[in-house]
Amino acid sequence: MRRESFRLFSLLLPAGIFFLAFFLLPLTRLFFIGGSGAEGFAAYAAIVTDRNYFASLVSTLGLAMATTVATLIVSGLSGVFLQRRKFPGNGLLVAMLTLPLAFPGVVIGFMVIMLAGRQGLIGDVTQFLTGEKLVFAYSMAGLFMGYVYFSIPRTILTVMAAAEKLDPKLEEAARSLGAPTWRVVLDVIIPGLKPAFISAGAICFATAVGAFGTAFTLATRINVLPMVIYTEFTLQANMAMAAALSFVLGAVTWVVLALARTAAGSSVAAAG
Amino acid sequence: MTQATKPLAIRLRNCAKTFADGTRALQPLDLDIGAGETVVFLGPSGCGKTTTLRIIAGLERPDAGGSVLFDGEDVTALPIEARHVGMVFQSYALFPNMSVAENIGYGLRIRRLTRSEIAARVGEMLAMMRIEALADRRVDQLSGGQRQRVALARALAVRPRALLLDEPLTALDAKLRDSLRLEIDGLLRRLGITAVYVTHDQAEAMALGDRIVVMDHGRVAQVGRPREIYQRPATRFVADFIGTMNRLSGRIEQGRFVTAAGALAWPEAPADAREALFRPEDVAIDDGANPPLRGTVAAAFFLGDRTRLFVDVGGERPLVIETEARRDFARGQAIGLRVDSRGLMAL
Ligand SMILES: Nc1ncnc2c1ncn2[C@@H]1O[C@H](COP(=O)(O)OP(=O)(O)OP(=O)(O)O)[C@@H](O)[C@H]1O
Ligand SMILES: [Mg+2]
Numbered sequence: 025m026r027r028e029s030f031r032l033f034s035l036l037l038p039a040g041i042f043f044l045a046f047f048l049l050p051l052t053r054l055f056f057i058g059g060s061g062a063e064g065f066a067a068y069a070a071i072v073t074d075r076n077y078f079a080s081l082v083s084t085l086g087l088a089m090a091t092t093v094a095t096l097i098v099s100g101l102s103g104v105f106l107q108r109r110k111f112p113g114n115g116l117l118v119a120m121l122t123l124p125l126a127f128p129g130v131v132i133g134f135m136v137i138m139l140a141g142r143q144g145l146i147g148d149v150t151q152f153l154t155g156e157k158l159v160f161a162y163s164m165a166g167l168f169m170g171y172v173y174f175s176i177p178r179t180i181l182t183v184m185a186a187a188e189k190l191d192p193k194l195e196e197a198a199r200s201l202g203a204p205t206w207r208v209v210l211d212v213i214i215p216g217l218k219p220a221f222i223s224a225g226a227i228c229f230a231t232a233v234g235a236f237g238t239a240f241t242l243a244t245r246i247n248v249l250p251m252v253i254y255t256e257f258t259l260q261a262n263m264a265m266a267a268a269l270s271f272v273l274g275a276v277t278w279v280v281l282a283l284a285r286t287a288a289g290s291s292v293a294a295a296g
Numbered sequence: 297m298t299q300a301t302k303p304l305a306i307r308l309r310n311c312a313k314t315f316a317d318g319t320r321a322l323q324p325l326d327l328d329i330g331a332g333e334t335v336v337f338l339g340p341s342g343c344g345k346t347t348t349l350r351i352i353a354g355l356e357r358p359d360a361g362g363s364v365l366f367d368g369e370d371v372t373a374l375p376i377e378a379r380h381v382g383m384v385f386q387s388y389a390l391f392p393n394m395s396v397a398e399n400i401g402y403g404l405r406i407r408r409l410t411r412s413e414i415a416a417r418v419g420e421m422l423a424m425m426r427i428e429a430l431a432d433r434r435v436d437q438l439s440g441g442q443r444q445r446v447a448l449a450r451a452l453a454v455r456p457r458a459l460l461l462d463e464p465l466t467a468l469d470a471k472l473r474d475s476l477r478l479e480i481d482g483l484l485r486r487l488g489i490t491a492v493y494v495t496h497d498q499a500e501a502m503a504l505g506d507r508i509v510v511m512d513h514g515r516v517a518q519v520g521r522p523r524e525i526y527q528r529p530a531t532r533f534v535a536d537f538i539g540t541m542n543r544l545s546g547r548i549e550q551g552r553f554v555t556a557a558g559a560l561a562w563p564e565a566p567a568d569a570r571e572a573l574f575r576p577e578d579v580a581i582d583d584g585a586n587p588p589l590r591g592t593v594a595a596a597f598f599l600g601d602r603t604r605l606f607v608d609v610g611g612e613r614p615l616v617i618e619t620e621a622r623r624d625f626a627r628g629q630a631i632g633l634r635v636d637s638r639g640l641m642a643l
Contacts, residue, residue: 191387191389193385193387193389194389194391196353196355196376196383196385196389197383197385197389197390197391197447197450198391198402199355199375199376199377200353200376200377200381200382200383200451200460201382201402201403201406201450201451201454202377202380202403202406202407202454203377203402203406204377207406211391211393211402212391215391215392215393216393218393
C-alpha cells in the first residue's frame with residue numbers, strides 16, 4: 025500500500041514540477057503583483073467598484089457568451105449538415121471553413137475592416153442600396169463578427185467528429201415513435217452532440233474572453249478587458265492594476281467554465 | 297394489454313431497391329403479410345432482409361414502380377413517423393440521455409398524452425416486460441437482455457399498427473436468446489399484432505414465424521410455413537440453407553434409385569431424378585443382412601443426447617446421420633443404412 029502510493033507519487037512528480045513551475049508559480053506571483061500597488065489588495069475590488077472596469081468586464085463576458093452561442097449554432101448546423109450530406113466540393117468547403125484556424129487575431133481584424141469598415145464591402149453595398157453607409161467594424165459588432173469567424177473552424181471540426189459518431193439508429197427509433205424532425209434534433213441530435221458542444225464552447229468562450237489581436241486591430245472604442253489590461257500595462261504603466269485585472273479575468277473565466285461543466289454534467293445525470 | 301388498433305395487413309408490390317451507389321439490394325418483390333401474422337425474413341448476410349424491413353418501415357423508399365400498402369392504403373410516400381409502426385433494432389437504440397421509464401414513454405410524450413396517461417401506460421409496459429424494478433435506471437446500467445426488453449416496451453407503448461424487428465436477439469448470448477425468443481413469441485401471439493422479424497438464425501425463424509420468407513441475393517427464394525420450408529424446400533439454396541441436407545447421386549432403374557452404395561425404394565421419384573436429397577433424421581442404421589445402403593463411418597461426434605455420424609458412401613460428401621447416443625462407433629467401421637422414402641426429395 026505504502027509502496028504503491030510512493031510509486032504513484034514518483035510517477036506524478038515530473039508533471040507536478042511542471043505544473044508548479046509553469047502554472048502555479050507565475051499565477052501566484054501575478055496574484056501578489058496585483059496586490060502590490062498603491063491600494064494594495066483593494067485593487068481586486070476595483071473590478072467591481074470602478075464603473076469603467078466593471079463595464080468592460082460585463083461587456084467582455086457578454087461578448088464571449090454571444091460569440092459562443094452564435095458559433096455553436098452556426099457550427100452545429102453546418103457541422104451536422106457537412107457530415108451528413110456528401111456533395112461534390114464537400115471536402116473543399118470544409119477545408120475552406122477551417123482556413124481561419126491559422127490566422128492570427130490581427131489578420132482577422134483586418135478582414136473585418138475589409139468587410140465592414142469605412143471602405144468595406146458591406147459599406148459599399150449598403151451605400152448603393154440605401155444611400156447610407158453601414159460601418160460597424162470598429163465597434164462591438166465588428167469584434168463579435170471577427171470572433172465568430174475566428175471560432176467557427178475550431179468548433180466545426182469538433183462538431184463534425186461528434187456528428188459522425190451519432191448513432192443513426194437512435195434517430196430512426198425516435199422517428200418510428202412518431203417524432204417529427206425538430207423533435208429528433210431536440211431529443212437525439214443535440215443531446216448526442218452535447219459533450220462536443222461543451223468542450224468546443226468552453227474553448228470558444230475562453231478564446232473570446234482573452235483574445236486581444238482582433239480588438240487591437242479594430243481599436244480604440246472597444247471596451248473589452250484585454251484592451252483595458254493592455255492600456256493599464258503599457259500606457260499607464262500601472263503594473264499592479266494590470267495584474268489584478270488579469271487575475272480576475274482568468275478567475276472569472278475559470279468559474280464560468282466550471283459552472284457550465286457542472287450544469288451540463290448534472291443535467292446529464294438528471295436526465296439519464 | 298390488448299392491442300387497441302386492429303392488426304394491419306401489409307402488401308409489398310413490385311418493391312425493388314437500388315442504392316445511390318448502384319448496389320441492387322432488392323430485386324422486384326411482391327409479398328402479402330396478413331393481419332396479425334408473424335412473418336420472418338431469413339437469409340444469409342447481405343441478402344436484403346434489412347432493406348425490405350426498412351421499406352416496410354418507411355426508412356427507405358422502394359425504386360420507382362414499387363409500392364407499400366397498409367390495409368390497402370398506399371403509404372409508399374409516407375415517412376416512418378407517419379406510419380405508426382414500432383421498430384426494434386439489434387443495437388437496441390435506446391436514448392442514452394433518458395431513463396428506462398422516459399425511453400418507454402417517449403412516443404407517448406410525442407403524442408401529447410397527459411402525464412397520468414403516460415405514467416399508467418409506462419407502468420403497464422414495465423409490468424408486461426417484467427422490468428418494473430428498472431424504471432428509474434439509466435440505460436447504460438442495463439444488461440443486453442434488459443435493454444432489448446426496454447426497446448420492446450418502448451416500441452409497443454404507442455400501440456403500433458405493426459412491429460418490425462431487425463435481428464433483435466443477435467447481440468445476446470445463446471441462453472438469453474432462447475428465453476427472450478420464447479417471451480417475444482408469447483408476446484406476439486398474445487397481442488395479435490402483425491410482426492415482421494428479420495434474422496439469419498434458422499432456429500429463431502422456425503420457432504417464431506407463422507411464415508418464413510427465405511431470401512437470397514435480393515430475391516425471395518421461398519415463402520412458406522416453417523414445416524413446408526424444411527420439408528419441401530423449393531430450391532437447392534433453401535434446401536442447403538435450412539437445416540442439414542444429404543445428397544446422393546444415382547439413377548432411377550425399375551422404380552428404385554440406384555447409387556454407388558446401394559439402391560433406395562423411392563415410389564414418388566421423378567423419372568429423371570439424378571440426385572436424392574434427404575434430412576439426417578430420415579436416415580436410420582440398418583443392422584440387417586441386406587441394408588439398402590452400405591458405407592463406412594468417417595467420423596462420429598458424441599453430442600450428449602445423440603451421436604452425429606458422418607458416413608462415407610462413395611459420394612462427394614459423406615452423409616450426415618443422427619443416431620442414438622448409447623451406441624459407440626469406430627472410424628472405418630462398416631455400417632448399413634436405410635432411408636425413409638417419405639423424406640426423399642429431388643430438386
Ligand atoms: N445504404 C446503402 N448503400 C449501399 N448499399 C447498401 C446500403 N444498405 C445496404 N446495402 C447493400 O444492400 C445489400 C442488402 O443489404 P441488407 O442490409 O438488406 O442485408 P441483410 O440481409 O440485412 O444482411 P445482414 O444479415 O448482414 O444484416 C447488401 O449488399 C448491402 O451491402
Ligand atoms: Mg440486416
